Amino acid sequence: MLGLLRSRRKRIAITALLVILSLTSLMVGSLGGVTPGALAAGDKTAWSVLWYSRLPRTAAIILSAAGLSAAGMIMQAISRNKFMSPSTSGTTDAAALGLLLSFVLLNRQPGLVQLLFAFVFALAASALFTTLLSRLKLREAVYIPLVGMMYGGLISSVTTAIAYRFDVMQMMSAIALGSFARLGSFTMVYVVIAPLFFAVLYATRFSIIGLGEDFAKNLGLSYKRVVFTGLVIIALVSASTFVSVGPLPFVGLIIPNMAASFYGDNLKKSIVDLMLFGADFVLVCDILSRLVIYPFEMSVSLTISVAGGAIFMFYLLRRMYVGKKREAA
């Protein structure tokens, strides 16, 4: 029993943190005076704010963060590159393009249609990028996010051009900012649950794919099929989080890197903890964005960019430093 506790120590800590942060997240906000006291006294407004606003928001944070963390980890496994993620491979930008096109072509649509558009574009973009990368065989891993961001930038400029042409710039800038306070339709984020389930189920397959095509084949795996499954998971996660909360940059990039330094690259071992940890990280960022200019709130993208950007720089520099050392040896 004690041994089990010890081996699960990290998961217990991450989960405990998640519970504390979730409760905090439920209590923070300018509206309705939601406090433990008010709730205990059965205050109707407090309960309804909690039920209709705070709870869905916290659920959206946890699900989208968990989803993006897992999607990033899978992307890094199948591309064998620690700097791949939905936001450094054009996937998120393509989801934005899809979402915008659904507005331009069909006007305001139910969430499911928006999701479908975003999904198709995200899948196509990430499939194209992975194919490109395997053809290009870039030597230096650190160039990949740069190429990916250029590719994403290209897609974004198409999006902007279309938005400009059809006079929907305002809407575009609204969807390009991640926020857990927008649109009010968090429902699409629940779609993340399905790909997450498959991510856990397929964890070992994704790790084996990381060992190479022949290796996978020797173990009876179809490389192409597993890669495609991975891309579908990534695209579905990117699309549903984008449609419901917008872009959350860096989450899919830094959380897998942090997890890998604790657990290695065996996805089966790390994937659940990784999702919980990603949720912790975004919860902290979201709570901060609600407190910094209280009673107003900033876009959570901004907070994540600042915190995530710093952590990303750390990994990038460490990689360059280690790479140099390796060359010297």
Added chain:
Amino acid sequence: MIEICGLNQSYDRRGGYTLRDINLTIRERAVTALVGANGAGKSTLLGVIANIVRPLSGTVLLDGEDVRRIKASAAAKKLAFLKQTLRLGIRITVEELAEYGRFPHCGGRPRDADMEKIDDALRYMKLSELRGRYLDELSGGQRQRAFIAMILAQDTPYIFLDEPLNNLDIKHSVEMMKIVKRLVAELGKTVVIVLHDVNFAAAYADRVVAMKDGRIMSEGNPEEMITKDVLDRVFDHDFNIAEHGGRRVCLYY
């Protein structure tokens, strides 16, 4: 049984053939050593048999079935293939690698029986103490042994090892070959192994197949193969054959 008929292979048509008219039957429950100079086509032949490299023509029958018709998931329970170059893109532990070897049997969810196989494989390769270590923190030889432990955990009747003695010191090379012998004697496996040291082939193999320029030059028991005549032709090198304790050894330096 593995039967190879009329196999030809070429990586690109202009570059000529890598394998030419290969006909070979691999003996069951025996160690077959594949020898030959660099570039002779040994790895390519193993790749074609393991259905990783496509042949131009010819067939490979695995227990009477064309390997290209067998589903990958079924083939993985029959034949395990350890490649020559082991590049490691990911950071995993020895035990995790061995666990991947069980994938064809348990699909990533090892049961008690699978865990036992993993333990056995690690013990066989003397890696029990190192099971929790990350592969990139091991010596080259220890890492090589970890990959072989994975192949053992896969527990297939046919085992193909492409230069498994790479990175192994003399003691571990001998131990490795003894393990290969035990696999045949105790577990009834069929092993095909690419070796560069002809003396190892002579001492531990039941059959020796010599390749040159994509063809099988000659094939036979070690006594038939370790002759100056055969070796000089296969390796384009001047060999000296000596006798030691009733066994022939070759000197090539």
